Amino acid sequence: MAFYQSPLDLTAFDAKFEAQKIAFAPISFQVARCLLKFGILAHIDEAGEQGCSLDAIVEKSQLSEYACSVLLDMGLSMRLIWQDNTHFILDKIGHFLLQDDMAQINLNFVNDVCYQGLFELESSLKEGKPNGLKVFGDWETIYPTLSELPEQVKKSWFEFDHYYSDHAFGQLLPLIFKSEPKHIVDVGGNTGKWALACTDYHSDVRVTIMDLPGQLKVALKNAEQKGVADRVQGFQCDLLDDDQRFCEGANLYWMSQFLDCFSKPQILSILKRTAQSMNADSELCILETFWDRQPFEAGAFCVNATSIYFTAMANGDSRMYHSKEMLSQISQAGLFVDEDIDEIGLGHTLLRCKLKPSSLKRQD
Numbered sequence: 001m002a003f004y005q006s007p008l009d010l011t012a013f014d015a016k017f018e019a020q021k022i023a024f025a026p027i028s029f030q031v032a033r034c035l036l037k038f039g040i041l042a043h044i045d046e047a048g049e050q051g052c053s054l055d056a057i058v059e060k061s062q063l064s065e066y067a068c069s070v071l072l073d074m075g076l077s078m079r080l081i082w083q084d085n086t087h088f089i090l091d092k093i094g095h096f097l098l099q100d101d102m103a104q105i106n107l108n109f110v111n112d113v114c115y116q117g118l119f120e121l122e123s124s125l126k127e128g129k130p131n132g133l134k135v136f137g138d139w140e141t142i143y144p145t146l147s148e149l150p151e152q153v154k155k156s157w158f159e160f161d162h163y164y165s166d167h168a169f170g171q172l173l174p175l176i177f178k179s180e181p182k183h184i185v186d187v188g189g190n191t192g193k194w195a196l197a198c199t200d201y202h203s204d205v206r207v208t209i210m211d212l213p214g215q216l217k218v219a220l221k222n223a224e225q226k227g228v229a230d231r232v233q234g235f236q237c238d239l240l241d242d243d244q245r246f247c248e249g250a251n252l253y254w255m256s257q258f259l260d261c262f263s264k265p266q267i268l269s270i271l272k273r274t275a276q277s278m279n280a281d282s283e284l285c286i287l288e289t290f291w292d293r294q295p296f297e298a299g300a301f302c303v304n305a306t307s308i309y310f311t312a313m314a315n316g317d318s319r320m321y322h323s324k325e326m327l328s329q330i331s332q333a334g335l336f337v338d339e340d341i342d343e344i345g346l347g348h349t350l351l352r353c354k355l356k357p358s359s360l361k362r363q364d
């Protein structure tokens, strides 16, 4: 889908309103969150087409009339609800905010992980450092300390990360096991969800998870609890270190939502080292959300917004890429894309890569 290749068809009057929505966006965000948190949207929803009065909402929410009324008035302006005389009724946007699990997960991620730190976006952009991360600790990047984040922050981070990859797994497992891999290396395997999905899907497959020590500890504990500790190994590493070698000779290297955690030069270095560990029969499967490959504009919006999390909170120099940028890095690393499949899960693309014949000759 080609996005943003023509000007938006909008009157100047409407464009001016859109500009005001941006100016007040943090206020709208917090109002929506509070309408959810205090159960006001849920209560209005329960009242159905009849809706409910301010008095009934005050009684149920345990907030003051003042508090409820300011939230409700802004909720009207945001078109979350509408008003029939004295009664408030849920509108379509309010319905999806309340019922759509993707909206809830994105909202919690933005509130708990990003919101406070985003005040440092400006300095992060200038310095190429995730200065927003300072709200949680004095860390260079978010990844080595993921397991040390405050409990609610950690919960929202993992729910956000898992939500998107989990939705892709069902479709991916048969695709991946088509080539009957016996040994999979899951690079950036995190808490081991993919490794466990693989060992569950196939009774003989072995999976090596390459990750930082904090994540590896959780992943191996999860494998033990699932009774597959004999088939899930850990390979502790920091892939930002250019001398860090890879687990060698696996049939399949798996990188899901992983390369977006790195800058372009870092990606090239990682892909080159992966290529060095591969042989003629091994393949590298990259699963990513590229903004230009989203089936709908809403997807491109969410993916581009997620880039800003990387800028201000995660590492200051990585992002969600345009697919052309990733394809170029893959080629420069001596690999070619054998299969390129879009629309997996919620807007993922799977790139199945192999060594170029020229890279094979170099290995000989």
Ligand SMILES: C[S@@+](CC[C@H](N)C(=O)[O-])C[C@H]1O[C@@H](n2cnc3c(N)ncnc32)[C@H](O)[C@@H]1O
Pocket: 143, 144, 161, 162, 165, 187, 188, 189, 190, 191, 210, 211, 212, 215, 237, 238, 239, 240, 255, 256, 257, 258, 261
């Ligand atoms: C966004 S998560 C993706 C998790 C999982 N693959 C998925 O699809 O849900 C990125 C993973 O890469 C790991 N990672 C980030 N930087 C790393 C580094 N320098 N070396 C090794 N692993 C790293 C993180 O610890 C995390 O587990």
